[in-house]
Amino acid sequence: MTPLPSPDPQAGAAVKAADRAHVFHSWSAQELIDPLAVAGAEGSYFWDYDGNRYLDFASGLVFTNIGYQHPKVVAAIQEQAGHLATFAPAFAVEARSEAARLIAERTPGDLDKIFFTNGGAEAVENAIRMARVHTGRPKVLSAYRSYHGGTTTAINVTGDPRRWANDSGAAGAVHFWTPFLYRSPFYSADEAEECARALEHLESTVRFEGPGTIAAVILETIPGTAGIMPPPPGYLAGVREICDRHGIVFILDEVMAGFGRTGKWFATEHFDVVPDLLTFAKGVNSGYVPLGGVAISGAIAETFAKRPFPGGLTYSGHPLACAAAVATIEVMAEEGTVEHAARIGESVLGPGLRELAERHPSVGEVRGMGAFWALELVRDRETREPLVPYNAKGEENAPMAAFAAECRKNGLWPFVNMNRTHAVPPCNVSEAEAEQGLAALDAALATADEHTTAA
Structure with missing residues (x-):
């Protein structure tokens, strides 16, 4: 992997300032968002101007099937x-x-x-x-x-x-x-x-x-x-x-x-x-x-x-x-990207996510195939009450926001929607990268567990 360039917070601040002054973002209340300034990307990773590298478990918006900058x-x-x-x-x-x-x-x-x-x-x-x-x-x-x-x-x-x-x-x-x-x-x-x-x-x-x-x-x-x-x-x-x-x-x-x-x-x-x-x-x-x-x-x-x-x-x-x-x-x-996606799902992502479900009471269900998986996060496994209400906003969504923040803290960029997190890395994600993502999810799910009835 290409070494990260030297951090340049000043350049990142300029990119962020121009964005906030002129870019109108999708599906957002414009004054309530804080977009990350991205400095570059390669393979399954991208990084910011402060020198933080993230494993992209969202594949952009589930589109970088062969990763960045092939x-x-x-x-x-x-x-x-x-x-x-x-x-x-x-x-x-x-x-x-x-x-x-x-x-x-x-x-x-x-x-x-x-x-x-x-x-x-x-x-x-x-x-x-x-x-x-x-x-x-x-x-x-x-x-x-x-x-x-x-x-x-x-x-x-x-x-x-x-x-x-x-x-x-x-x-x-x-x-x-x-x-x-x-x-x-x-x-x-x-x-x-x-x-x-x-x-x-x-x-x-x-x-x-x-x-x-x-x-x-x-x-x-x-x-x-x-x-x-x-x-x-x-x-x-x-x-x-x-x-x-x-x-x-x-x-x-x-x-x-x-x-x-x-x-x-x-x-x-x-x-x-x-x-x-x-x-x-x-x-x-x-x-x-x-x-x-x-x-x-x-x-x-x-x-x-x-x-x-x-x-x-x-x-x-x-x-x-x-x-x-x-x-x-x-x-x-x-x-062999398609075949690789099938293998990584069968041998790493699927088994690894199901293992997380056994350890974390916040995981109600694991489902998916290939490089296309979801974890249903719940407050109570028996009742299946979602970790946050349907279409939650603000304080109601705090448990999912805390989970996502913990993912990012551990170098993982998650795909989070309502009470779910999706594991959707590039289809050519390596076994080592997939395992790194699972480890980061493991750590972040401890935060979600704090909001369950089992806590």
């Missing part, structure tokens, strides 16, 4: 910039064509046409637009425990509280409950019962909304921000069957779960289900240049064979972003 991807971006830095989307450009080909080689089934966007929210936005035009129907069904992006349609099909302030555009968005045995809305005793009752609930929702009014069902294959809840066996296949029976387009959102995160190129491979549309972003090029997209089935592509698709983006398939995607996919194939 030399082959950086070189590919530089080479593309020197050759053709930008070009309009209506032309055939080598980097764009090659990125589409490599992605289509890895998507399941006949998802062989690729529409490029600038990120995941736009991918969801356009996938829903395709489904509505393809079917001529207005409604979209989505899960309460979900996040699909911040644009108008994407945020309204989202299930988490960030939707609430944006519900003015919710026409046609219908939410339903998906399976989650640990906090079952169906009072199920086991996974099989949870699956059956969840599918019955979806069938009922379709029936009462009117099958002929529903364009699409959209699900995260494995919900990410909402808690990393792998669906029980048979659930996604059951949703596929319901959609087929009623002529509904099935959209799987793989923005976070895709490109190796779960130990497969796409998480849907774990469940042997092929959607009609698949959205992606984040890990497609490790976030090095903004890129997302929709992989489109033959039937939906045929709808637009002689009928114009009513959508487009100035930077669709931007050459720099696509060159980064080509290099990232090639690096992942050459280095």
Whole structure:
């Protein structure tokens, strides 16, 4: 690893001052945040101007699937910039064509046409637009425990509280409950019962909304921000069957779960289900240049064979972003990144997190696969009362804030959402780095334990 540069607090202060004067941050009350000034990053780590290095167990926002500053991807971006830095989307450009080909080689089934966007929210936005035009129907069904992006349609099909302030555009968005045995809305005793009752609930929702009014069902294959809840066996296949029976387009959102995160190129491979549309972003090029997209089935592509698709983006398939995607996919194939993510999940992260759960009364459940894990933190294991209330703010959120602060104190940058911490390091994280992260979590969980009924 490259040695840290000499600390430069003065430079860090200047970066922070400019940020506070001019940058408007996402999802934040601007005067209540204190962004860390980042001086650099490499591999699984980043560092600040004071000389503090952090192991990134958040992978940025779960997008640095090959870590920071991979030399082959950086070189590919530089080479593309020197050759053709930008070009309009209506032309055939080598980097764009090659990125589409490599992605289509890895998507399941006949998802062989690729529409490029600038990120995941736009991918969801356009996938829903395709489904509505393809079917001529207005409604979209989505899960309460979900996040699909911040644009108008994407945020309204989202299930988490960030939707609430944006519900003015919710026409046609219908939410339903998906399976989650640990906090079952169906009072199920086991996974099989949870699956059956969840599918019955979806069938009922379709029936009462009117099958002929529903364009699409959209699900995260494995919900990410909402808690990393792998669906029980048979659930996604059951949703596929319901959609087929009623002529509904099935959209799987793989923005976070895709490109190796779960130990497969796409998480849907774990469940042997092929959607009609698949959205992606984040890990497609490790976030090095903004890129997302929709992989489109033959039937939906045929709808637009002689009928114009009513959508487009100035930077669709931007050459720099696509060159980064080509290099990232090639690096992942050459280095066995997807297989490594599966192994690190099976041999280090999964066993290590379950061992932490045995020692810490604040851990209610461990779930995940590959480099995609969540710890559900609770006050009481018996009642499963969350460590903090749903959508907690201020003092209510103090236990989670203290836990996160302890992680950072121990050199770990955590992904914390509500009463959960997610262990989502780069997919090529080394065994030693993964163990370092587990040790830091172990120390920080002692702080969470202080807020349990066992304390």
